[in-house]
Amino acid sequence: MVLETIAKYFPPPSFLKPTHIGISFSDSNIKAVYFDRLFSKPRIESIVVSLEKGVIVEGRISNAESVVKALSTIRQKFASPFVFFTIPDELTYVFSVSIPVISPHNITESVAFSIEENVPLLLSDTIFDFKPIKIVQSNSEYKATVVVAACVKKEVEKFVDVIHRSGLEVVGCIHESQAIALSVVPKDFKGTVHVVHARKNRIGIYLLKDNVVLFSTIRSVLEGDYKKQFLDEYEKFLEYCSKYNISEEMPKVSIFVCGDFEYGKSAIESLLDYKGSTKDAKLSNVWSNVLEIERDTPEISYEDSLALAGPIGAVLASTL
Amino acid sequence: MNLLPDTQKENLKKGLKLRFTVVALLLLSAAFLVGLIMLLPSYFLTLAHISQNAVAESKIQENSNENILNLPQEVDSKLKFFQSSLNEERSVDVVSKIVSLLPDKVKVDSLSFVRHQVYKGEAGMVITISGLSLDRDSLVSFGNALKQSTYFSSVEVPVSSLTKERNLPFSINIFIKD
Numbered sequence: 001m002v003l004e005t006i007a008k009y010f011p012p013p014s015f016l017k018p019t020h021i022g023i024s025f026s027d028s029n030i031k032a033v034y035f036d037r038l039f040s041k042p043r044i045e046s047i048v049v050s051l052e053k054g055v056i057v058e059g060r061i062s063n064a065e066s067v068v069k070a071l072s073t074i075r076q077k078f079a080s081p082f083v084f085f086t087i088p089d090e091l092t093y094v095f096s097v098s099i100p101v102i103s104p105h106n107i108t109e110s111v112a113f114s115i116e117e118n119v120p121l122l123l124s125d126t127i128f129d130f131k132p133i134k135i136v137q138s139n140s141e142y143k144a145t146v147v148v149a150a151c152v153k154k155e156v157e158k159f160v161d162v163i164h165r166s167g168l169e170v171v172g173c174i175h176e177s178q179a180i181a182l183s184v185v186p187k188d189f190k191g192t193v194h195v196v197h198a199r200k201n202r203i204g205i206y207l208l209k210d211n212v213v214l215f216s217t218i219r220s221v222l223e224g225d226y227k228k229q230f231l232d233e234y235e236k237f238l239e240y241c242s243k244y245n246i247s248e249e250m251p252k253v254s255i256f257v258c259g260d261f262e263y264g265k266s267a268i269e270s271l272l273d274y275k276g277s278t279k280d281a282k283l284s285n286v287w288s289n290v291l292e293i294e295r296d297t298p299e300i301s302y303e304d305s306l307a308l309a310g311p312i313g314a315v316l317a318s319t320l
Numbered sequence: 321m322n323l324l325p326d327t328q329k330e331n332l333k334k335g336l337k338l339r340f341t342v343v344a345l346l347l348l349s350a351a352f353l354v355g356l357i358m359l360l361p362s363y364f365l366t367l368a369h370i371s372q373n374a375v376a377e378s379k380i381q382e383n384s385n386e387n388i389l390n391l392p393q394e395v396d397s398k399l400k401f402f403q404s405s406l407n408e409e410r411s412v413d414v415v416s417k418i419v420s421l422l423p424d425k426v427k428v429d430s431l432s433f434v435r436h437q438v439y440k441g442e443a444g445m446v447i448t449i450s451g452l453s454l455d456r457d458s459l460v461s462f463g464n465a466l467k468q469s470t471y472f473s474s475v476e477v478p479v480s481s482l483t484k485e486r487n488l489p490f491s492i493n494i495f496i497k498d
Contacts (some may be wrong), residue, residue, distance in 0.1 A: 018339075056462055102485060129321040160328060171332060172322045318322075 020082035020171050021085030022314030023074065025159070027056050032074045033311040043297045046308060047077045058220075059088030059292070061158045064165075083163055084172045084314040086232070089197075089204050089218045092134040092151045092175040093119045096214055101142040111148055119150045127153045133212055147212050151176045155287065172317060177206040177216040179313030184256045184284035185195065185211055194237070195284075196230075196269040197309070198259035203230055205237040215240060217220075226263060227270040234274070255281040286312050322452040327469045388430055409496055418449060418494075425454035426490075437495075444473065444497040455487045466494065 001078040021034045024301070035042035049070040075081065095118045099110035109129050115123050128150040135144045156173065163170050185193055190210055197204035199221075206216040217240065219233040235259045257264045257270060266284055271281040285307045287298060298305065305312075324330065345390040411433050422428065427450040437446040449485035453459035463477035 092323075127323050127325055129323050131321055149321055149323060153325065170328060173324050174321055176324065178321060214323065260439060289473065301479060 002164065012308060016248060018082045019080055019172065020084045020315065021074070021078050021168070022085075022176045022179070022311035022316075023083055023163075024057055024072075024086040024176060024310030024314060025059070025067075025088055025137060027051070027053075027262060029057065029068050031308055031311045032078070033308050033315055033317060034078045035290065036081060038131045039149055040165055041291055044290075044298050044300060046300055046311070048073055048307075049073050055153070056088075057227050059090030060155055061162060064158065064162050068164045068165045075167045079165065081169050082171045083160060084174070085163065085169045085170070086179045086314050087159070087173055087311045089157060089176050089202075089216055092146065092149055092156050092177070092216070093121075093147050094120075094177065094215050096133070096147050098143055100135065100250050102246070107132075107144065111146060113191060114148065115150055117147070121150070121152065123154050127156050131212055133210070147214055149178065149213075151175065166171040174314060175213070175214045175216075175308050177204060178244050179311075179317060180258060180309045181206060181208050181211060181213050181313065182289065182316045183286045183313035184224075184288065186288045187211065193295050194253055194255040195232075195257070195265070196255060196257045196267050196271075198230070198257060198263040199307075200260055200263055203233050203267070205234060207237070207241055227265050227273075230267050230270050231274060234271070253280075256264040256284040257281060258284040258306045258309040260270045261306050264306055284309065289316055321423045323376065382439060396399055409498075414445075414447060414496065417469065417471050418447075418466070423458045423462050423465075425458035426462050427451050427453075440475065441475070442495075442497050444495055447494040447496065449490075449494065451490060451494045455486050456482055456484070456488060459488055459490055463492065464494065471496070 008266065019034075019036050021032050023030060023032045029051055031046070033044065033046045035044045039303075051070060052066060053064040054061075055070075056063075061067055071161040097111070099107065099114065099116065101107055107130075112123055115121075116127055117124055119126060125175075130146040130147055130148040132144050135142055137143075151238050160170050160175070177197070180197055181193075181195055184195060185208060193208040195208060196220045197206070202218060203221055204216060204218045207214045217233060217237050219229070221229050256300045257267050257271075259267075261283075268281050268283060283306065286305050290312065291298065300308070324332070390458070406410060414433070415431060416459045418428070418431070428449055430448075430450045432448045435445045436449075439446060461482065463464070463475065466472055466475040466477075476493045478491065481488055481492075
């Protein structure tokens with residue numbers, strides 16, 4: 001309590017926060033990126049460790065030993081043992097909710113009450129965190145709009161366990177969509193953004209406002225026409241968007257595409273051919289909040305870097 | 321946002337507190353070390369001063385020891401001084417004798433004693449009496465009384481003191497042998 005009060009007025013310097021590796025998990029691989037956030041031109045290290053089929057299935061760890069082995073390879077690659085990892089979108093539920101505010105402790109309680117209404121899980125099986133995006137006063141009470149991210153507690157504990165067993169130390173975790181947003185959207189950007197995370201077997205689409213993910217959709221891609229399946233998902237996404245009353249901003253909205261380069265290109269082509277397409281769709285710069293790509297060319301190729309948005313965002317995420 | 325379980329978050333906070341404490345202690349140690357290094361010159365200077373003072377004090381001590389050791393000599397010389405005084409005529413007795421012989425009409429203004437004087441080849445005390453006599457007879461009788469006293473070895477009343485009839489200033493020299 002005393003330290004918290006001191007830290008409020010005399011915030012500890014950045015060097016007290018250890019630099020950490022950013023790790024993201026997917027069904028086919030584990031990606032890890034490391035750089036020092038304190039440097040304007042950091043030395044970037046990255047590794048992608050492939051996983052056999054069935055080790056991680058739809059974001060859930062099925063074979064913990066194989067994951068530990070893969071993480072041990074990552075441990076040997078980097079100097080820092082600290083890890084900030086992303087939770088796959090398959091395990092995360094993101095939603096917005098308006099709650100009354102009576103006291104600071106009451107917010108957490110109110111959010112907890114809203115969990116079971118918005119997530120198909122018991123509160124005891126859920127880990128959640130939230131970010132207030134708006135507070136309004138109506139009559140004598142305040143109401144806050146918060147974005148809540150909830151995920152399956154048991155699965156998160158599995159990730160924490162395998163990370164510990166591999167000799168790494170967890171400093172934090174964040175849902176993958178928010179990590180990608182931290183990476184591809186410039187931190188001073190204000191407004192509404194769509195982010196498309198296009199991979200071979202998954203398409204994730206996120207709605208962001210002022211750099212906060214308001215909601216996300218994810219779809220498994222089956223064999224067949226990738227563009228068609230993407231557009232189907234995008235149309236559904238736009239229907240969700242109308243729920244958030246941002247239809248008036250739609251013509252101006254920017255779309256940042258990342259993920260596997262080949263599938264990202266397909267997504268861009270689909271968006272350009274999409275009816276009434278007046279949107280600004282482009283492949284992302286995942287280094288936008290790390291370095292100036294025009295001046296300091298990273299060692300990783302642009303095509304490869306598109307797939308590293310998740311772990312880069314995890315490095316940029318704050319630990320507390 | 322941080323979606324870690326609460327136990328992990330608590331561990332993180334503990335780790336941050338630990339790092340904060342370690343950094344604070346390191347800074348404190350560094351400040352203490354720098355302070356210590358900066359105090360070293362003063363310490364050595366003080367040490368040198370203390371050793372110099374100690375040497376000076378030891379010298380003073382030696383001198384006082386010598387003084388203590390020389391005490392018998394000092395006492396001896398003082399004793400000798402007192403013994404020498406014991407053999408000599410006491411000034412009080414001399415004054416008492418002169419006053420007992422003093423006539424009513426003679427007033428003494430001053431008496432001077434000088435010891436260890438040589439008069440006509442003999443060592444002794446010279447006494448000079450100065451004063452005023454109301455008439456010549458009184459002065460002559462005072463001079464005669466002094467001369468007749470066996471206490472004094474020699475009494476000189478200068479003739480110049482008897483030139484006037486009244487109010488005669490006089491000066492009489494008396495010699496007493498040791």
